[in-house]
Amino acid sequence: MSSGSMQVPVGRAVTVRVPATSANLGPGFDTLGLALGFYDQLEVSTRSEPGATVEVIGEGAPDSAAPVSTDASNLVVQSIAHAFAHAGVTMPGLSLRAHNQIPHSRGMGSSSAAIVSGLVAAQGLLEGIFAFDSDTLLRLATDLEGHPDNVAPALFGGLTIAWTTEDGPRCKRLLVHRGVSPLVLVPSFTMSTKHARSLQPESVPHEDAIFNVSRSSLLVAALTQSPELLFEATEDKLHQDYRAEAMPQTSALVKVLRENGFAAVVSGAGPSILVLCSDPAQRVRAAQLVSKFEETPWRALMLAVDFAGATVTSSHIQ
Numbered sequence: 538m539s540s541g542s543m544q545v546p547v548g549r550a551v552t553v554r555v556p557a558t559s560a561n562l563g564p565g566f567d568t569l570g571l572a573l574g575f576y577d578q579l580e581v582s583t584r585s586e587p588g589a590t591v592e593v594i595g596e597g598a599p600d601s602a603a604p605v606s607t608d609a610s611n612l613v614v615q616s617i618a619h620a621f622a623h624a625g626v627t628m629p630g631l632s633l634r635a636h637n638q639i640p641h642s643r644g645m646g647s648s649s650a651a652i653v654s655g656l657v658a659a660q661g662l663l664e665g666i667f668a669f670d671s672d673t674l675l676r677l678a679t680d681l682e683g684h685p686d687n688v689a690p691a692l693f694g695g696l697t698i699a700w701t702t703e704d705g706p707r708c709k710r711l712l713v714h715r716g717v718s719p720l721v722l723v724p725s726f727t728m729s730t731k732h733a734r735s736l737q738p739e740s741v742p743h744e745d746a747i748f749n750v751s752r753s754s755l756l757v758a759a760l761t762q763s764p765e766l767l768f769e770a771t772e773d774k775l776h777q778d779y780r781a782e783a784m785p786q787t788s789a790l791v792k793v794l795r796e797n798g799f800a801a802v803v804s805g806a807g808p809s810i811l812v813l814c815s816d817p818a819q820r821v822r823a824a825q826l827v828s829k830f831e832e833t834p835w836r837a838l839m840l841a842v843d844f845a846g847a848t849v850t851s852s853h854i855q
Contacts, residue, residue: 550582551661556843558646563771563802564752572690574841596637616655624667642727644805649687694846745774764815767800
């Protein structure tokens, strides 16, 4: 469809739900991502007054420790504006209400969720005026996030393998074995993704690169077909050790979990921990072990794998 001179009518409204994500999954640095059944919800409606206002409930609310902006500089608003600019349609006045459940700066894809929620909301508002295909949504999301490993599972759900080409980002979505039972351990402290990435060396030893190629390949098989291989498949030599001293509590708990046979990895840039269990009973045992780890309190989230990705849960299109 061509946008032409069409405008979005006042009174259109959409509600979008976007899952949390965990990237890297141990060895799959900047490549693998997993969508988790833990969600942010965004309500957007058009109005006659220009500009955008944002009401934030939950994570990032005005009374929280780290409030997010509630004007046009808000990441969700920027994402909507990016989509409208691509469509060649003037962005209308907007009222947004963000119900944020995904912890911020914890390695669970909160910024990717904000970006994806804005793009999918724009897609809903532009229904009948302009259509986005999945490749375009991934490219627009990557424009804003910088790399596709978190935005891909947020958009499409499941396990995603993301890569970049001369023509832009690409991804392949895979179904996860029904036995895989994720446990996310969330601490009270935060970690800047920018800082975590700055700790990476410019180059790594040849043998470490080979090691991670083998483990990341094995991890795809473990997650889709053979969960009993998850422990070996989540070994990593490319990024977690380099970041360990920046989040010692995370590193210590990952070590304890792995010493007890659990496939624990840093979730994204951290400081949360993802434990990929091969069945629900193993996940319970992992959570019980963590409950005894009193040096740092950890919030244990027993989550399903999300298979839907970002969805429009309701819409009012005039």
